[in-house]
Amino acid sequence: MVKNDNDVYKKVLEKGLEQREVIEKTVKKIYDENKIDNIFFVGCGGSLAVMLPCKYIFDELSAITTNVYNASEFVNLKPRTFTKNSLVIVSSYSGKTPETVEVAKLAKEKGAPTIGFMGKVDSPLGEAVDFVFANQAETGVTDSKIIMLYQIIFNILKLRGEFDDYDGFMKALESLPENLVKVKETVEERAADWAQKNKDEEYFMVLGSGICYGEAYAQAICIFEEMQWIHAQPINAGEYFHGSFEIVREDTNIIILKGQDLSRPLAERAETFSKKYSNKVTVLDTKEYDMPGVDEKFRGYFSPLICSAVLDRYSKNIADVRNHPLSTRKYMGIVEY
Amino acid sequence: MVKNDNDVYKKVLEKGLEQREVIEKTVKKIYDENKIDNIFFVGCGGSLAVMLPCKYIFDELSAITTNVYNASEFVNLKPRTFTKNSLVIVSSYSGKTPETVEVAKLAKEKGAPTIGFMGKVDSPLGEAVDFVFANQAETGVTDSKIIMLYQIIFNILKLRGEFDDYDGFMKALESLPENLVKVKETVEERAADWAQKNKDEEYFMVLGSGICYGEAYAQAICIFEEMQWIHAQPINAGEYFHGSFEIVREDTNIIILKGQDLSRPLAERAETFSKKYSNKVTVLDTKEYDMPGVDEKFRGYFSPLICSAVLDRYSKNIADVRNHPLSTRKYMGIVEY
Numbered sequence: 001m002v003k004n005d006n007d008v009y010k011k012v013l014e015k016g017l018e019q020r021e022v023i024e025k026t027v028k029k030i031y032d033e034n035k036i037d038n039i040f041f042v043g044c045g046g047s048l049a050v051m052l053p054c055k056y057i058f059d060e061l062s063a064i065t066t067n068v069y070n071a072s073e074f075v076n077l078k079p080r081t082f083t084k085n086s087l088v089i090v091s092s093y094s095g096k097t098p099e100t101v102e103v104a105k106l107a108k109e110k111g112a113p114t115i116g117f118m119g120k121v122d123s124p125l126g127e128a129v130d131f132v133f134a135n136q137a138e139t140g141v142t143d144s145k146i147i148m149l150y151q152i153i154f155n156i157l158k159l160r161g162e163f164d165d166y167d168g169f170m171k172a173l174e175s176l177p178e179n180l181v182k183v184k185e186t187v188e189e190r191a192a193d194w195a196q197k198n199k200d201e202e203y204f205m206v207l208g209s210g211i212c213y214g215e216a217y218a219q220a221i222c223i224f225e226e227m228q229w230i231h232a233q234p235i236n237a238g239e240y241f242h243g244s245f246e247i248v249r250e251d252t253n254i255i256i257l258k259g260q261d262l263s264r265p266l267a268e269r270a271e272t273f274s275k276k277y278s279n280k281v282t283v284l285d286t287k288e289y290d291m292p293g294v295d296e297k298f299r300g301y302f303s304p305l306i307c308s309a310v311l312d313r314y315s316k317n318i319a320d321v322r323n324h325p326l327s328t329r330k331y332m333g334i335v336e337y
Numbered sequence: 338m339v340k341n342d343n344d345v346y347k348k349v350l351e352k353g354l355e356q357r358e359v360i361e362k363t364v365k366k367i368y369d370e371n372k373i374d375n376i377f378f379v380g381c382g383g384s385l386a387v388m389l390p391c392k393y394i395f396d397e398l399s400a401i402t403t404n405v406y407n408a409s410e411f412v413n414l415k416p417r418t419f420t421k422n423s424l425v426i427v428s429s430y431s432g433k434t435p436e437t438v439e440v441a442k443l444a445k446e447k448g449a450p451t452i453g454f455m456g457k458v459d460s461p462l463g464e465a466v467d468f469v470f471a472n473q474a475e476t477g478v479t480d481s482k483i484i485m486l487y488q489i490i491f492n493i494l495k496l497r498g499e500f501d502d503y504d505g506f507m508k509a510l511e512s513l514p515e516n517l518v519k520v521k522e523t524v525e526e527r528a529a530d531w532a533q534k535n536k537d538e539e540y541f542m543v544l545g546s547g548i549c550y551g552e553a554y555a556q557a558i559c560i561f562e563e564m565q566w567i568h569a570q571p572i573n574a575g576e577y578f579h580g581s582f583e584i585v586r587e588d589t590n591i592i593i594l595k596g597q598d599l600s601r602p603l604a605e606r607a608e609t610f611s612k613k614y615s616n617k618v619t620v621l622d623t624k625e626y627d628m629p630g631v632d633e634k635f636r637g638y639f640s641p642l643i644c645s646a647v648l649d650r651y652s653k654n655i656a657d658v659r660n661h662p663l664s665t666r667k668y669m670g671i672v673e674y
Contacts, residue, residue: 045576045578070576071575072603073600076602081400225583226580229583231584233568238381238408242383242384246667247562262414263413266410331582
């Protein structure tokens with residue numbers, strides 16, 4: 001079992017929460033000074049995936065239109081609905097992703113307000129956006145980013161009069177550093193077993209739906225493919241039955257993320273089918289984890305955070321037994337492309 | 338080389354074009370009787386993929402917001418921006434996909450106008466929508482659906498005053514049956530060679546961007562996975578460099594769709610990288626194909642149609658040499674799920 005880094009992880013989450021007051025002021029300032037017609041979440045890879053739950057939450061709760069784009073697509077297409085009345089939220093862990101920096105510059109030219117999430121403020125993206133949030137994190141990046149993003153978006157929902165328990169939700173958010181560390185502790189053994197069993201696998205299907213699809217996407221393309229060089233395919237659990245399920249055989253390795261959001265029936269349906277036809281199904285059910293202090297009605301929103309905490313342990317364990325550090329790269333940041 | 342079905346194919350495309358007058362009346366009626374705030378394109382698998390170019394076109398040309406959802410996701414989430422002022426466009430080849438029929442019913446309850454595309458009018462989806470377009474096709478389904486969808490959406494753009502060469506575009510559409518048959522004839526030999534060379538491959542990456550991403554998605558999950566039981570992963574060419582490209586080796590089989598829309602630089606960048614590190618790259622460049630009667634400015638919109646015509650020949654040839662008919666299924670329509 002690989003050593004955990006729960007102390008550092010907890011501190012990074014707490015750092016995300018500490019931004020609350022600044023975030024409240026930032027959102028208020030943006031809304032005081034602008035008429036916001038729509039919101040664009042733009043990034044690449046893992047930094048894109050982390051914003052997908054935000055779109056889900058707006059879809060569920062808000063009458064404002066939100067859009068998620070890969071930064072290159074956005075920069076080339078320049079959607080016509082992107083105007084000076086758009087709020088543009090961008091994210092890049094390094095703060096250096098050129099196409100994401102380009103998005104912030106485009107927004108500035110257009111006169112649209114920008115918020116950026118990154119590792120370090122002192123970066124090209126940090127300089128290009130109006131408001132910057134950085135977590136300086138070496139680990140727990142995803143979860144701390146989601147916490148900061150949630151503080152932003154629930155502030156927007158509150159300002160728009162579309163969410164009536166802001167204080168309750170913020171209190172629930174505060175429970176996360178402790179709760180998510182407990183989630184990680186709970187899965188330690190299971191993650192080590194899973195890694196041992198799966199260390200020689202050459203392909204994974206990673207299924208998710210609704211608020212958890214972003215986690216499935218990131219686990220497949222960022223962890224398995226980028227960081228472990230294992231083929232992995234992210235699949236929306238609702239789309240599964242319209243293509244990919246035809247290749248399932250008894251030795252197909254399938255990971256299913258089962259959140260507590262409105263899309264749960266999609267994951268359940270995928271689980272029932274997969275378990276019938278494959279012997280290698282891993283289900284990550286967020287329902288299994290205690291979250292004291294988190295009201296039932298908020299659990300759906302916290303599903304990606306639970307998935308991320310659990311998958312982080314799975315990922316670090318499999319990297320360890322495969323002797324392939326998560327930081328190893330063949331091309332990224334090494335060759336020209 | 339497998340026999341082509343160009344005669345039937347051409348007739349199906351012509352049938353799509355014949356709907357022009359009805360489509361013009363339908364769109365006018367919908368806009369006369371409703372205030373349309375946004376448009377939802379909803380479907381599953383290939384029927385979802387076929388609508389992705391429509392979102393791209395609206396993104397480029399229109400100030401109206403459009404959304405694309407998997408039908409299960411839509412039905413469970415019921416996005417808050419979906420109201421009686423939404424136009425809902427649904428598609429299902431069989432007309433029987435339960436989750437898509439459910440979308441049409443939800444829209445009816447809500448009082449939102451619905452347009453449905455399907456194989457046969459006489460189907461549950463045909464009964465559930467307000468306006469129905471069917472192509473009765475056994476083949477060439479994708480292209481004829483795109484032709485019908487384009488007639489719908491360019492009518493909407495015209496009504497909204499966002500497209501000033503409607504007549505020119507309709508004339509260009511009329512050239513498609515002949516032009517696309519020629520495209521198919523041009524690739525006959527190349528498709529047969531490709532199929533022979535690739536018949537034993539066990540994995541494909543299929544890259545696309547912008548208006549062609551839907552084609553990449555459909556080729557991977559519907560053709561390779563569903564119809565050929567070969568692992569295949571659809572990848573947005575802009576996302577490629579933020580995950581999946583790390584698994585590229587010299588024997589990785591990569592198909593790149595290169596359209597003539599605004600996202601072309603994304604495909605070019607993916608091509609340059611892929612050719613440097615893999616010996617098995619197939620590039621489908623829509624620019625290579627003559628399209629007499631189609632003005633340069635419309636070629637971007639026709640890129641998915643060229644991709645679809647070319648890939649159809651590739652798919653039928655590989656099915657033939659693998660002795661695995663495209664109609665063979667293990668689960669779809671056979672077992673309960």
